Amino acid sequence: MNLLLDTHVALWAITDSPKLSQQARGLLQSPRASLWVSAASVWEISIKHALGKGGMPLSGAEALNYFRESGYGLLSIEAEHAVAVESLPAHHQDPFDRILIAQALVEPMRLITHDATVALYSDTIIQI
Numbered sequence: 001m002n003l004l005l006d007t008h009v010a011l012w013a014i015t016d017s018p019k020l021s022q023q024a025r026g027l028l029q030s031p032r033a034s035l036w037v038s039a040a041s042v043w044e045i046s047i048k049h050a051l052g053k054g055g056m057p058l059s060g061a062e063a064l065n066y067f068r069e070s071g072y073g074l075l076s077i078e079a080e081h082a083v084a085v086e087s088l089p090a091h092h093q094d095p096f097d098r099i100l101i102a103q104a105l106v107e108p109m110r111l112i113t114h115d116a117t118v119a120l121y122s123d124t125i126i127q128i
Contacts, residue, residue, distance in 0.1 A: 002034050003027065004075065004104045006113035007041040007096065009128065014066040015057060019114075024128040027112060036073040038103055044096040080106050091120045101125070 005013065005028075012020040013028055013035075020028075028035060046060025058066070067074065077099060084102035092098060092115075101121045104111035111118070111125045119127035 001030070001032050002036060002073075002107065002109040003126075004036045004038060004100065004107070004109040004111045005041070005072075006100060006111060006115065006118065007044050008114055009112050010037045010041055010067065010072070011045070011057065011063065014063065014070060021128050024112065027126065027128070034073060035071070036075050036109060037067045038075045038100055039077050040096050040099045040103070042067075042074075075103060075107070075109075077103070078106075088121065092117045 009020070009024065011017070012024075027033060042060050042064050045056055045058065045063045049056035049059045064074075081099060081103045084106050085098050088098055088101060092101075097113075097115065097118050100111060101118060103109070104125065105122060108124065112128060113119060113125060114128055116127060119125045
């Protein structure tokens, strides 16, 4: 199963945060799971780290290195993903979340998130 990790879930996973629930740990450690991180998440981490916002514990470069070392697949942003954002309902206005939702729906992948608003977009999104 291809799992696309929302930015905060990816950060919790690579920093072994106690915020990562047992349910989430089980999903991420499943032998059937292929874990993916979007270029949008690396971009979000880089911006927020540079601005000193969002409690980003790592720079984009550090996060990217950890994602690679952890064996996560890196999902590029394709034109089809950008186009899919246009048809999403307006539940959420965060552009990073919206591109992740679009990527998960287009690929298809299961998006893993802690954000209840993100989970409103599809029953294929897993809220942890």
